[in-house]
Amino acid sequence: MKLTKDELKNIGFFDNYNDEQLKIFIGISSIKEFKVKDILFEQYDELSDVYVLLSGCLSLGISLAKEKRIRLGTLEEGQLFSWSAVFSPYISTAWVMATCPTKVLAIDAKKLNLEFEKNCEFGFKTMSKIAQTISHRLSDTRFQLMNQLTL
Amino acid sequence: MLNNKNIYKPIRAKLTNVIDESQLIKTFVLVPEDKFSFKTGQFIELSVDGIGEAPFTPSSSPLVTEKLEVTVMKTGYVTEYMHMLKPGVEMGIRGPYGRGYPVEKFFGKEVLILGGGCGLAPIRSLLYALEDIKDRLVKVILCYGSKTPADCIYKPLFDRLNSTEKFEAHRTVDKADEDWDGSVGVATTLLNKIRINIENSVAVVCGPPIMMKFGAIRLLEMGYKDDQIYLSMEKNMSCGLGKCGHCMMGEFFVCKDGPVFTYDEIKHNPEIWR
Ligand SMILES: Cc1cc2nc3c(=O)[nH]c(=O)nc-3n(C[C@H](O)[C@H](O)[C@H](O)COP(=O)(O)OP(=O)(O)OC[C@H]3O[C@@H](n4cnc5c(N)ncnc54)[C@H](O)[C@@H]3O)c2cc1C
Ligand code: FES
Numbered sequence: 001m002k003l004t005k006d007e008l009k010n011i012g013f014f015d016n017y018n019d020e021q022l023k024i025f026i027g028i029s030s031i032k033e034f035k036v037k038d039i040l041f042e043q044y045d046e047l048s049d050v051y052v053l054l055s056g057c058l059s060l061g062i063s064l065a066k067e068k069r070i071r072l073g074t075l076e077e078g079q080l081f082s083w084s085a086v087f088s089p090y091i092s093t094a095w096v097m098a099t100c101p102t103k104v105l106a107i108d109a110k111k112l113n114l115e116f117e118k119n120c121e122f123g124f125k126t127m128s129k130i131a132q133t134i135s136h137r138l139s140d141t142r143f144q145l146m147n148q149l150t151l
Numbered sequence: 152m153l154n155n156k157n158i159y160k161p162i163r164a165k166l167t168n169v170i171d172e173s174q175l176i177k178t179f180v181l182v183p184e185d186k187f188s189f190k191t192g193q194f195i196e197l198s199v200d201g202i203g204e205a206p207f208t209p210s211s212s213p214l215v216t217e218k219l220e221v222t223v224m225k226t227g228y229v230t231e232y233m234h235m236l237k238p239g240v241e242m243g244i245r246g247p248y249g250r251g252y253p254v255e256k257f258f259g260k261e262v263l264i265l266g267g268g269c270g271l272a273p274i275r276s277l278l279y280a281l282e283d284i285k286d287r288l289v290k291v292i293l294c295y296g297s298k299t300p301a302d303c304i305y306k307p308l309f310d311r312l313n314s315t316e317k318f319e320a321h322r323t324v325d326k327a328d329e330d331w332d333g334s335v336g337v338a339t340t341l342l343n344k345i346r347i348n349i350e351n352s353v354a355v356v357c358g359p360p361i362m363m364k365f366g367a368i369r370l371l372e373m374g375y376k377d378d379q380i381y382l383s384m385e386k387n388m389s390c391g392l393g394k395c396g397h398c399m400m401g402e403f404f405v406c407k408d409g410p411v412f413t414y415d416e417i418k419h420n421p422e423i424w425r
Contacts, residue, residue: 012344
């Protein structure tokens, strides 16, 4: 199943892309669905897709040992995650699990990287957005840490 | 305008109800001896006879003058004593003081409100004021974070806002319990899910100092300009009138020049996040 251009425009991450650029995303992505307790990926898995949460609920966390999952937080609709799929060594830094029926847009990361090489403007825009996502995650984590320290 | 004829003399108010909001937070419903007006975001000095006084921002609607609500977190001497008070006692009120939210500047705009912990108290008053002028606003989005679901105050407020035209309200908790199926993460994570036209928007941040800092930084990253961000600053106060200097933050008297400032006004102040 594919999203249309208009549907993509309603998702925060795809703000500021023109129609041509949205078409690139449509060509290299598909919709995936997950049930409650489905694991989208584990920490240290090799990743091939970058995801955007379309609807549903996802928890994100880290594992200390196999049995011990620490839940760090939830992802919000429209949010991009599993960005490690775009950068070498393509290994995930966290696990993500569905906590209610969930739909995500899965973007093929290898194809996305090829598009970056072909189309620098598209590549720069997308990498900037991914960098911003990582920066927000980092500052949220610092904020969370400060909160814990001052509890 | 001050409600007291003598600026140092409190007017009397009867405590008519005490509402438990969370383990550490209670709302005190007060009926002043005379009508009491304030602008949303201004603060009052509330006194307990024989104990002392402390500054609080009313959490009730600025349109209601017969009754005043103040939501108080137990943090120390005065507030601990207040938490033991029962309806029927009399208290003192001085004020209102300071500069509140310039709601007229929000006309025609989208208003994003980021709140945390007891910061929802002044925000609730602001929300009442914004509901009253909602025809002149584009939309209002509230993003609020509390430590746990049990620490979240004014729970019915969220459903009410979500069923009010032009308003949407989101909640998150730092740490979930078994019954919680909402967002988990600090308040700023909610900014990932909202859609807002930043150019035509103002943002209001109110909460604990850590949240104010990370909230302001995140809004700047999102593209807000310094003068689009309103911060409600809390500094230790005494007179509330710009006389004693207790609340000084650089060249500003927070009690008189604030407590609401734009980020632009105070960003160079080294004491801003202290
Ligand atoms: C303009 C303004 C509006 C406020 N609005 C509210 C409100 O709506 N609800 C609410 O619960 N609180 C509010 N506060 C904070 C409230 O005034 C303090 O919590 C209160 O003064 C503490 O008094 P106390 O005697 O119980 O604590 P104290 O025994 O004096 O102190 C206990 C601890 O609280 C800290 N503290 C004292 N005053 C402040 C302060 N102003 N800000 C931060 N920490 C402080 C002290 O440093 C100390 O660590 C506001 C403060 C200001 C300046
Ligand atoms: S509290 Fe006295 S000058 Fe501000």
